[in-house]
Each structure stands twice: as structure tokens, then as C-alpha cells.
Amino acid sequence: MKAGPRQSQFEPSEGKAVLFSDVHGVDEAKEELQDVVAFLKDPTAFATLGGKLPKGVLLTGPPGTGKTLLARAVAGEAGVPFFLLQGGSDFEEMFVGVGAKRVRELFAAARKKEPAIIFIDELDAVGGKRSSRDQQYMKQTLNQLLVEMDGFQQTEGVIVIAATNFPESLDQALVRPGRFDRIIAVPLPDVRGRVQILQHHLKGVIVGKDVDPKILARATPGFSGADLQNMVNQAAIQASKLHAKDVNIKHFEWARDRILMGAERKSQYIDEKAKLATAYHEGGHALVALYTDGAMPLHKVTCVPRGHALGMTSQLPEDDRNSVSLKEYLAEIDVCMGGRVAEELIYGPENVTSGASSDIRKATRTAQAMVKHWGFSKLGPVFHDDRDESISPKRKEEIEEEVTKLVRGGEARAAALLTAKINELHLLAHALVDHETLNLEEVKKVIKGEPIRNITEVLEEDISNLESASA
Numbered sequence: 178m179k180a181g182p183r184q185s186q187f188e189p190s191e192g193k194a195v196l197f198s199d200v201h202g203v204d205e206a207k208e209e210l211q212d213v214v215a216f217l218k219d220p221t222a223f224a225t226l227g228g229k230l231p232k233g234v235l236l237t238g239p240p241g242t243g244k245t246l247l248a249r250a251v252a253g254e255a256g257v258p259f260f261l262l263q264g265g266s267d268f269e270e271m272f273v274g275v276g277a278k279r280v281r282e283l284f285a286a287a288r289k290k291e292p293a294i295i296f297i298d299e300l301d302a303v304g305g306k307r308s309s310r311d312q313q314y315m316k317q318t319l320n321q322l323l324v325e326m327d328g329f330q331q332t333e334g335v336i337v338i339a340a341t342n343f344p345e346s347l348d349q350a351l352v353r354p355g356r357f358d359r360i361i362a363v364p365l366p367d368v369r370g371r372v373q374i375l376q377h378h379l380k381g382v383i384v385g386k387d388v389d390p391k392i393l394a395r396a397t398p399g400f401s402g403a404d405l406q407n408m409v410n411q412a413a414i415q416a417s418k419l420h421a422k423d424v425n426i427k428h429f430e431w432a433r434d435r436i437l438m439g440a441e442r443k444s445q446y447i448d449e450k451a452k453l454a455t456a457y458h459e460g461g462h463a464l465v466a467l468y469t470d471g472a473m474p475l476h477k478v479t480c481v482p483r484g485h486a487l488g489m490t491s492q493l494p495e496d497d498r499n500s501v502s503l504k505e506y507l508a509e510i511d512v513c514m515g516g517r518v519a520e521e522l523i524y525g526p527e528n529v530t531s532g533a534s535s536d537i538r539k540a541t542r543t544a545q546a547m548v549k550h551w552g553f554s555k556l557g558p559v560f561h562d563d564r565d566e567s568i569s570p571k572r573k574e575e576i577e578e579e580v581t582k583l584v585r586g587g588e589a590r591a592a593a594l595l596t597a598k599i600n601e602l603h604l605l606a607h608a609l610v611d612h613e614t615l616n617l618e619e620v621k622k623v624i625k626g627e628p629i630r631n632i633t634e635v636l637e638e639d640i641s642n643l644e645s646a647s648a
């Protein structure tokens with residue numbers, strides 16, 4: 178640990194400007210940051226036009242997906258200075274009480290150079306609900322950060338961007354309106370993203386004829402951008418150690434395996450078998466969502482990890498739902514059950530994994546609320562307060578029974594539906610393994626047995642677009 182203030186923190190960090198074109202596979206996040214760039218380019222004009230902006234943007238996602246890179250790219254695109262506060266290491270010193278002061282000085286420095294970006298890496302180090310170390314000093318630092326954020330006007334031209342791998346552990350005060358009120362997900366790249374990231378980091382590397390970024394990308398599901406960059410570097414080092422004339426596929430395979438074995442690596446890597454199992458699970462959710470009357474429309478399904486989940490099926494409400502009908506609640510339970518039911522149909526009940534526990538929790542919670550609060554059971558429209566001690570044991574049992582009935586009902590409906598559509602489930606799961614992410618249109622085609630473009634063609638097209646863009 179170094180003593181004394183580090184002057185460099187209060188000066189914009191230097192280095193070659195990063196642009197959006199340096200960050201790959203996170204198009205949605207880039208899209209969401211466009212207005213921040215427009216604002217920083219000309220804060221007054223933006224405000225005059227009535228644009229509304231967050232003061233703070235929170236980038237969330239697994240390690241190494243490019244959160245820091247994205248924040249730098251926002252600064253680079255807008256041509257504004259970038260002030261960095263390293264949550265992990267800088268806050269280490271904060272328990273000796275300099276934290277609050279450092280935050281104050283950093284904001285003062287940034288405001289002098291506005292428009293500017295302040296980037297706080299590992300926000301959870303200071304803004305976590307249960308920051309380990311010295312609670313009191315951490316609290317002071319956090320409070321100072323809140324004071325600074327509350328203290329400036331949107332028109333001032335300072336935007337705070339923070340990154341965290343653990344959004345759920347943040348102090349709620351941080352995500353209130355007027356603070357970090359825009360949250361942008363920066364997920365692991367899918368196979369197309371991985372091709373682009375590899376292409377980017379392969380620039381300037383002399384590779385052998387046997388090296389095909391498409392194949393490398395397909396061999397690295399679950400790798401982050403940082404992992405991929407690391408793989409390229411390690412392969413190059415290995416090649417030079419062996420005095421090879423170029424970096425060939427053997428070197429890449431060696432590097433890949435080394436990263437996979439890396440002690441510090443949380444095993445994100447998914448082998449083909451596990452990927453197919455996840456694909457069936459998510460495919461089950463997706464088909465039930467697609468075919469169940471009253472279910473929220475299917476939006477996207479993926480079998481690569483998102484946050485703590487192995488895969489994800491996302492649905493989009495058609496409009497703001499103020500009240501929800503019985504049919505819609507039942508559909509919600511059915512969709513939750515679809516994942517586990519699909520696993521059971523394909524792999525047999527004895528091989529079902531515990532991976533569906535959050536689905537089960539969600540379905541159970543919905544069923545409980547249906548019975549206890551919304552009167553959707555034979556117990557009728559009676560409100561049962563969770564804190565009410567006077568609910569009789571008999572009533573508790575009846576509630577349990579009704580909840581179980583609802584969840585079991587969902588399970589049975591999902592099973593009937595997926596049994597009838599088993600061929601579609603196979604088609605969908607295998608397409609997911611290839612493409613990793615499918616949108617609604619693609620899902621509809623796949624289950625009809627219609628070709629969506631061959632993944633190799635898609636990847637090839639991506640590569641030639643990239644090449645012509647950089648030529």
C-alpha cells in the first residue's frame with residue numbers, strides 16, 4: 178500500500194483514446210450510452226433540447242466484459258477527460274479515513290475540467306451493504322459520494338460511471354433517482370461477440386493458416402473479453418518461446434486450456450454437454466412462454482451465462498401491467514416450470530439438476546401471493562398477512578395445500594405442452610447451442626424447422642464486415 182495522496186488520481190488519466198469501435202460484442206450497452214456521449218459533447222445544447230440524463234450510470238456484469246473499456250470509450254467518443262477511482266485498491270486506503278477527502282477532491286478536479294467523466298471501478302467495494310473492513314470509514318466515503326452526486330446539477334457536465342460485478346450487494350441509497358439511476362448490463366459475449374473480440378485482439382498478431390477465429394470463438398463459450406485477450410497474448414508468448422514462425426492453433430489451444438485451468442478463474446467455461454442441458458432448460462421456458470395464452474411475450478433466449486444464471490429467457494410486457502389476471506399469473510407459473518420440466522423430459526427425472534431453484538422460488542412466490550393476497554384459490558378473497566400471528570395452523574396448512582396445487586398445476590401444464598412439442602424443443606435446444614442467443618423471430622423459424630442463417634455464414638459475414646470497416 179502506498180502512502181500519501183496519489184496526485185495522478187486527480188488528473189485525468191492519459192493514454193490512447195479508446196473508442197466504441199474498440200469494444201465488441203456489447204452493442205446494446207453501446208447503444209444505451211449514446212445519449213451520454215451526445216450530452217458530454219455539448220451539455221448546454223443537450224439541456225436546451227430538453228434531454229434528460231442520468232447523473233450516474235451503473236455498468237453491471239461479470240469481470241472482464243469491458244466495463245472499464247466502455248467507460249473509457251464514452252470519454253474517448255466525447256473527447257472529454259476521464260477521472261478514475263479504483264474502487265478495490267484506492268478504497269483499501271480509505272479505512273484510514275482519507276476516503277471521503279479523496280472523493281471530494283476527485284469531484285472538485287473533475288468539475289474544473291467539465292465536461293468530464295468520473296469512473297469508479299468496483300463500486301461495491303465502497304457501496305456494498307456489508308463492506309467488510311472498517312465500516313465507519315467506508316460509510317463516510319459512501320456518504321461523501323452521495324453528497325457529491327446530489328450536489329451537482331445535471332447541466333454541469335459531469336457524469337459518473339461506476340462498475341460492479343455485484344449489483345445486488347449495493348447499498349440501495351446508491352441506486353435512487355438522481356444517483357446511479359441508469360443501470361446497463363454488460364454481459365459475457367455470445368459467439369458472434371467472441372469472434373469480433375478475437376478479431377480485434379488478433380490485429381497485429383501473425384497467425385498460422387490453421388487459425389480460424391470462428392473456430393476459436395466456438396471453442397470458448399463463457400469466456401469474457403478479457404479472457405479472450407489473455408488467450409491471444411498467452412498464445413503469442415508461447416509461440417515465441419518455442420521460436421515458432423507464427424502463432425498456430427496448437428499455441429491457441431495451449432493458451433485456452435491454461436486459462437481454463439487458471440486457479441483464479443471462476444469456472445465460467447461451459448462444456449458442450451452442459452451447454453446443451455442449459456439449452457433444453459431455457460428452450461423449455463421459451464416454448465411455454467411462446468405457446469401459453471396470457472404469458473408475457475417472449476423476447477430473447479440465451480444459453481450463455483447472465484449474471485449468476487446459466488442461461489436466460491427474457492419476456493417483455495406488452496404494456497405497463499397494473500393489474501394482472503388469473504390467467505396471466507397461471508402462465509407465469511407455467512413458464513417458470515418449463516425449464517425444469519424440459520430437463521426432466523429429456524434427461525429423466527433422476528437427472529434433473531438443482532439449477533432450477535430460482536425458477537421454483539419465483540413460481541412459489543407467485544403462487545403464495547395468489548393464494549394469500551389476491552384471492553385466487555378456493556380459500557377465496559381473504560387477505561392473509563404474512564406477519565399475522567393469528568393465522569391458525571389449519572389455515573396455514575390449507576394455504577400450503579393451495580400453493581402446492583398451483584405450482585403442481587403449472588408443472589403439469591408445462592409437461593403436457595412440452596411433451597406435445599418435443600420436436601420443437603429438440604430443434605430449439607440444438608439451435609441454441611449453435612447460436613447461443615436467439616430472438617423471437619429466430620425462435621419461431623427454428624421451431625418450424627426453417628433455416629435461420631447458418632452460424633458459420635453469419636460469423637463469416639461479421640468478419641468480412643469488420644475487415645472492410647478497418648480497411
Ligand SMILES: Nc1ncnc2c1ncn2[C@@H]1O[C@H](COP(=O)(O)OP(=O)(O)OP(=O)(O)O)[C@@H](O)[C@H]1O
Nearest residue numbers: 199200201240241242243244245246374402403406
Ligand atoms: N467487449 C470487449 N471488446 C474488446 N476487448 C475487451 C472487451 N472486454 C474486455 N476486453 C479486453 O479485456 C480488457 C479488460 O477489460 P475491462 O477491464 O474493461 O473489463 P471490466 O468489465 O472492467 O472488468 P472488471 O469487472 O474485472 O474490472 C480490456 O482492456 C480489453 O482489452
Ligand SMILES: [Zn+2]
Nearest residue numbers: 462516533536
Ligand atoms: Zn430456469
